Amino acid sequence: MANDREIRRRIKSVKNIAQVTKAMEAVSASKxxxxxxxxxxxxxxxxxxxxxxxxxxxxxxxxxxxxxxxxxxxxxxxxxxxxxxxxxxxxxxxxxxxxxxxxxxxxxxxxxxxxxxxxxxxxxxxxxxxxxxxxxxxxxxxxxxxxxxxxxxxxxxxxxxxxxxxxxxxxxxxxxxxxxxxxxxxxxxxxxxxxxxxxxxxxxxxxxxxxxxxxxxxxxxxxxxxxxxxxxxxxxxxxxxxxxxxxxxxxxxxxMVAMRNATDAANDLIGELTLSANKARQEKITKELMDIVGGASALAQASS
Structure with a gap:
């Protein structure tokens, strides 16, 4: 799984694409x-x-x-x-x-x-x-x-x-x-x-x-x-x-229809990436907590 920073970078990129496709949809709708x-x-x-x-x-x-x-x-x-x-x-x-x-x-x-x-x-x-x-x-x-x-x-x-x-x-x-x-x-x-x-x-x-x-x-x-x-x-x-x-x-x-579909697909991808980012962040936090607990256990054993 990609790390949290890489996923956030992808989310930002997809959001920019969604803004472009949304604008193109509006222009095409007017035309x-x-x-x-x-x-x-x-x-x-x-x-x-x-x-x-x-x-x-x-x-x-x-x-x-x-x-x-x-x-x-x-x-x-x-x-x-x-x-x-x-x-x-x-x-x-x-x-x-x-x-x-x-x-x-x-x-x-x-x-x-x-x-x-x-x-x-x-x-x-x-x-x-x-x-x-x-x-x-x-x-x-x-x-x-x-x-x-x-x-x-x-x-x-x-x-x-x-x-x-x-x-x-x-x-x-x-x-x-x-x-x-x-x-x-x-x-x-x-x-x-x-x-x-x-x-x-x-x-x-x-x-x-x-x-x-x-x-x-x-x-x-x-x-x-x-x-x-x-x-x-x-x-x-x-x-x-x-x-x-x-x-x-x-x-x-x-x-207009193609840009609307592209915008919807981008929004769906943003949701999936956000979920992946949350999972990656939780995994990172869990790993850090386990390292802290492990370190505390080692210190307790050493002092005893």
């Missing part, structure tokens, strides 16, 4: 509330935008097949837009996303598809540099409040980043037919303790059945195809932006 409000506020818009675009994509009037982002091709070359965090200390958040991405990449490669990457976040970038397919572009430090030029009604702030460069890379690769399909992978925010890895197709945009019955047709000016041409790229930006919002909310939630 999580803002990120949660952000993702919940934009989610209905993204869902309605998806529904509207699906409706537009189902309109097969003249010239519809010439829309570059709607063209379906045999998937020989696949691009994965992988979104992870820049920092760690978020529990199994990044590990779960990277595990799902690796599984999907292996699945594509078994089907004979060539896979390339665009990574957002340092954790995904560093992992895929070692174990993944080649990367076409890397983005990091997008911040907690990325925005889209397609939606901005004011100038982007100094502390904000736009998703336009990310969207530009994936759109250009698809339009130039360098890739036949684009998928996006991110952690979907469910609640503060549940986040799920999601990989879904981003391009080509595919018509889907509407979630509600459309009883009236829409009137477009000048026409549906002209509107479709203008909104396709903006819609793609919106989907990437929503994926980033989901990932940001998931990151802060996971980090």
């Amino acid at each position: 999580m509330r803002r990120a949660q409000a952000q993702v919940l506020a934009t989610r209905p818009y993204a869902e309605k935008a998806w529904e509207m675009l699906s409706f537009l994509a189902r309109i097969r009037r003249s010239g519809a097949d010439q829309q570059a982002l709607l063209q379906e091709r045999p998937e020989k070359n696949v691009l994965l837009l992988l979104i992870t965090s820049d920092r760690g200390l978020a529990g199994g958040l990044n590990a779960n996303m990277l595990r799902e991405a690796s599984r999907k990449i292996r699945e594509w490669e078994k089907e004979g598809k060539a896979v390339s990457l665009v990574t957002v976040g340092r954790k995904g970038r560093d992992f895929m540099r070692r174990y993944g397919p080649p990367s076409k572009a890397e983005f990091s430090s997008v911040g907690d409040r990325p925005t889209s030029q397609a939606l901005s009604i004011q100038k982007v702030g100094v502390d904000e980043a736009t998703v336009a460069p990310i969207a530009r890379v994936v759109i250009d690769d698809f339009v130039s037919q360098a890739v036949d399909a684009v998928y996006i992978g991110f952690m979907d925010f469910v609640n503060a303790v549940v986040q799920k890895p999601v990989i879904r197709k981003l391009l080509p945009i595919e018509p889907q059945e509407p979630t509600i019955t459309i009883t009236k047709d829409y009137i477009f000016e000048p026409d549906a195809q002209s509107v479709l041409t203008q909104v396709l790229e903006s819609f793609t930006e919106v989907q990437i932006l929503q994926g980033l919002y989901e990932a940001i909310a998931s990151e802060h939630s996971a980090r």
Whole structure:
């Protein structure tokens, strides 16, 4: 058993760690509330935008097949837009996303598809540099409040980043037919303790059945195809932006829970170390008392 001084030193060190993790939990909780409000506020818009675009994509009037982002091709070359965090200390958040991405990449490669990457976040970038397919572009430090030029009604702030460069890379690769399909992978925010890895197709945009019955047709000016041409790229930006919002909310939630668990573990360890310190002190006191009693007995025998 370690001596009392060593145990006290360990208790002090663990207490310092507990203070740090408690502070990080508070910071993450504050950021999580803002990120949660952000993702919940934009989610209905993204869902309605998806529904509207699906409706537009189902309109097969003249010239519809010439829309570059709607063209379906045999998937020989696949691009994965992988979104992870820049920092760690978020529990199994990044590990779960990277595990799902690796599984999907292996699945594509078994089907004979060539896979390339665009990574957002340092954790995904560093992992895929070692174990993944080649990367076409890397983005990091997008911040907690990325925005889209397609939606901005004011100038982007100094502390904000736009998703336009990310969207530009994936759109250009698809339009130039360098890739036949684009998928996006991110952690979907469910609640503060549940986040799920999601990989879904981003391009080509595919018509889907509407979630509600459309009883009236829409009137477009000048026409549906002209509107479709203008909104396709903006819609793609919106989907990437929503994926980033989901990932940001998931990151802060996971980090808050991880730091809370770390603080609880540190407090439990402090209790165990305190008990060990008390035992060590009692053992030391008992040994000293036994030495005193032994010495007194020896003196008594010598005097007699």
